[in-house]
Amino acid sequence: MTKNRKxxxxxxxxxxxLPLKEIFNHHSDVTAIFHCGDSELMNFDPILKNIHIVRGNCDYDRxxxxxxxxxxxxxxxxxxxxxxxxxxxxxxxxxNSAQQKGAEIALYGHSHIAKASLINGILLVNPGSIAYPRGRKEKTYAIITLNKDKNHQVDFYLASTHEPLNLACDEC
Known part of the structure; x- marks a missing residue:
């Protein structure tokens, strides 16, 4: 039996x-780490080693x-x-971009609002922000459990305590 990946x-x-290091240490069992931008760090920063990261509107590293x-x-x-x-x-x-790429999951940031939505079979997830959350006071991140049947589980966590946050997925 194949183990689900997180x-x-x-x-x-x-x-x-510092909060990044704490989160990474707390969740050292994950398969991969994704950063959806606005890290404001340079690509060569040691904290970003082995992390999938994209450029946000506040990132100057081209x-x-x-x-x-x-x-x-x-x-x-x-x-x-x-x-x-x-x-x-x-x-x-x-x-549409995710659909064109044949993706089943689309990860994004920018709004600082923790949210998960299932739209026409594609799971869209914004983990929120550990710096400046909007829509709620809690600073958040997400863990997605990838399931073989593509019925993925999204869990949001409080950055301060790493405790789960009860946040429902829109239309999931």
Missing amino acids: ILVISDTHGLV TLPNELFIKIGQHKIYMTHGHMHGVKSSLDKLH
Whole structure:
């Protein structure tokens, strides 16, 4: 039996390094780590080693890509920051980009709002922000458990305590 894989998703850390280290240490069992942009760190920063990361609107390092398409086993994941997709007003452009890439999951940031939505079979996840959350006071990140049947589980966590946050997925 194949073990389900877990991925850690963070975004909009805006220069914070210590909370990142704490989160990485607490969740050392994850298969991969994704940062959806606005790290405000340089690509060569040691904290970003072995992390899938994209460039956000507050990132000045032009070596960071605007988008990534990553395969984790059989799972196809599309990631972008979201500012070029207008995610603050609609998830349609993000969904279309993920669909064009053949992704089953789209990861994004920019709005600083922790949210998961299932739209026409594509799971769209924003982990929120560990620096400046919006829509709630809690600083958050997400863990996605990738399931073979593509019925993925999204869990949001409080950055301060690493405790789960009861946050429902829209239309999941």
